Each structure stands twice: as C-alpha cells, then as structure tokens.
Amino acid sequence: MLRLKIEKLTKQFGARRVFTDIAFELTGGESIALVGPNGSGKTTLIMTVLGLLPPTRGKTEYFEDDKKLDFEQYRKKVALVAPYLNLYDNLTARENLRFLSEVNGCKIDDADIDRALETVGLAGRGDDFAGAYSSGMKQRLKYALAIVRDPEILFIDEPTSNLDEAGKKIVFDLIKNYRNDAILVIATNETEEYTLAEKRCQLGG
C-alpha cells in the first residue's frame, strides 16, 4: 500500500512566500483537493510534492509498505494531468502514449492504447498528430496517458480545464471510478471538482 506524507512543506520565491507549513498524509484509496484562488500556490505545491521543485522547508516522502521510495521509484508510480503539461505535437496520439509509457518502463500494446483513447472519447483519432488536436482534445489525451499508465498516485491540476460538457462527464466518471487503491490529488477552485475528494487542503488564506 502506498503512502504519501507531507511535513511542514514551505515554498518561497525570493521574499514571496507561496505556501507555509503544509502537512497531510494520504494512503492508497484516499484523495485530497488542494483548494484556493488563482495564485494561491496549488500548482507550485503539486510540483514540489512531485519532487520537481525543491521546497524551501519541510519534506515530501513516499512509502510503499513502510519502505521509503526514492525519486526514481515513486516517479514510476505517479502521473500528472495538467493544462501546462505539454505532449509532443509532432507525434501522433498513439505515438505519444506508446513513447511516454515505454520510457516510464511499461510496454503497452495497441489494444491498451485503443482502450484508453476510447475511454476519453478519442476513438478513431489515435493516428492524428497531437499538434492537430484542439486544447480540449489535448486535455483528453493527457487523461488517456494517465489511464494507459495506470498510476498508483494521480495528480490532477484543474481537472476540467479546456473540456466541453461531454469531456467533463468523462473526467468525473474517471475520477469516481479510478482504481480504489490509488491516491488522488486534485488542485481546483471549482466546488463541483473539489467535492470529488474526501479531504481538503486550503491554500491562500
């Protein structure tokens, strides 16, 4: 069982303090919503927890059955869906999913890709270049990448960004029916979205 432990996490850029002493702990099957207005540090917190930004103070630790995981070990278990996460425009959707899964260490076949694309409503569009996709389709493709990799910890920043009503329904269904041993971290300021998580972490006052 995976466990994510965050202790007194503080991030400061120069004199500006983005967040102070954030602390929470999640085990497999639990979810948390990072809630706060624009600029409150939700994305910075996600990047810090992912290990892509060093914290000013405090620490983030990942455990599997009480054994602490290093970056390379937990990196394989996490996935991020976010508007600022760009996929490769000059690769097709299928090539994007295959490449990003392969470098993450798991070999997937065409059936896995087709299933993931169908789940996010992109069936039949797998051979189109990602660069030819609309922003909503790109967002769906990021969910397809998360599905195909089947991560144990899923970080979602602004879950329904760029999505139409059909896309939003797909995302809500996906979050509600996501594997029940996974940790979900959702950053949002939409009431409808943060009620999808059991716990809440308020940022920015």
Add this chain to the structure above:
Amino acid sequence: MPKSAVSLAGRTFAVMRKDLKAEFRSRYALNAVIMFALVTLTVISFALGILRLSPEMLAALFWIVVFFASMSGLAQTFIREEESGTSLVLKLSADGTSVFFGKALFNLLLLFMLAILIVPLFIVLLKAQIMSWPIFLAAVIPGLIGLAGATTIIAAIVAQASVKGTLFTVISFPVLLPLLVGVIEITKVALTGGIWGEVTAPLQLVAAYDVVMVTLSVMLFDFVWRQ
C-alpha cells in the same frame, strides 16, 4: 492492465526513436548542420581556387567544420523540449540515464550523417587526400562519440538558460578543446600517410576523453537535467 517492463536499452532506444521521428518530420537540426557544413566547405573551396592546403591545415579545417556544424544543430535535442514545453512530461516519465543515452545516440547519428556528407565534399572540394583510411576512421569515430557525449550534457545545461545559442558554443569550446586537439593530430597523420605509432598518444588522449566524458555525463546528467 498487465504490462511488461522495459529495459534501460529499450527506454534509451525509445528516446532516440522519438527524437529521430521528430527530426525527420521537421528536419530542423539536420538542415542546420548540413547547410552549415555545405556552405562552409563550398566557400573555402572557392576562396582557395587552385591552391592546395597542407595536411595540418586540412585536418584543422575538417574538425572546425564538424565542430561549428554540430554547434548549429546538436543543442536542439534539449532546446526543443524546453521550447515546446515537453520537458515536464519527459522528466516525469523518463529516468535521466535513458534520456542521456537516447539523446546522445540521436546526436551521434546526426554527426555520422554529417560525416558521411562532408568527407566526400572534403576530398572533392578541398582536394584532400586521405592516405590512411584506418587512421582517419580512428580519428572520426571516437571524435564523433566524444562530441556527441559532451554536447548532449552541455545542451541539457544550456536549454535552461535564456541565451541558448551563444552559450552552447561558448561552453562547448573549452570542454571540447582536448578532444579537438587529439582528433586533429590523428587526422593530420591520416592525411600525411603516417603510421599507427605516430597516433598512439593522441589516440590515448581521445579514448580517455571519451571514457571520462561519457562516465561523467551519466553521473551528472540527472542532477543537471532535473534542476
């Protein structure tokens, strides 16, 4: 979904294949590298007219063309990831070792394509006579390996700076200088028809450079790339 694991070699080739696909679809680095080499050799050929350069001059000129041609294209492997915003997804998906080897292999392939193009041009346009092909290859092959290894880690550093183009050449020159000195010496012997005994010392220098540079790059890459 049950999935099988991918080895380091598999991940490395996945990175290289992705870069090759992207390159052949845009041809950005390939065009830059080839055009630089082509234009430089043609201009020098016209400037020389019927004059013939000494083997020392030809050897230096060959590696100057390779060096500056590679400067115009090799940094693209990482700069393109930064500029298109794909470095985040790559950092989250891939380990540093496979990214380094994948991108270094891609750069090496690009350099071999460049060499295949410029060696005949070098012979035809600059009237260079390669007296010993084995010695010439002993300069070119380890020379290109060292160049690819060093420029890959330098490109990873430079991609995060704001003045990428100039910085890449400025940092690369002192780092590559020992390698260039060695390969120019070996190439000179190949052009004068010398024997293997004359290239022992520069070959040792180039081999040591390649081993140190690749080992150091693998050790430092993850730290450099994820900062």
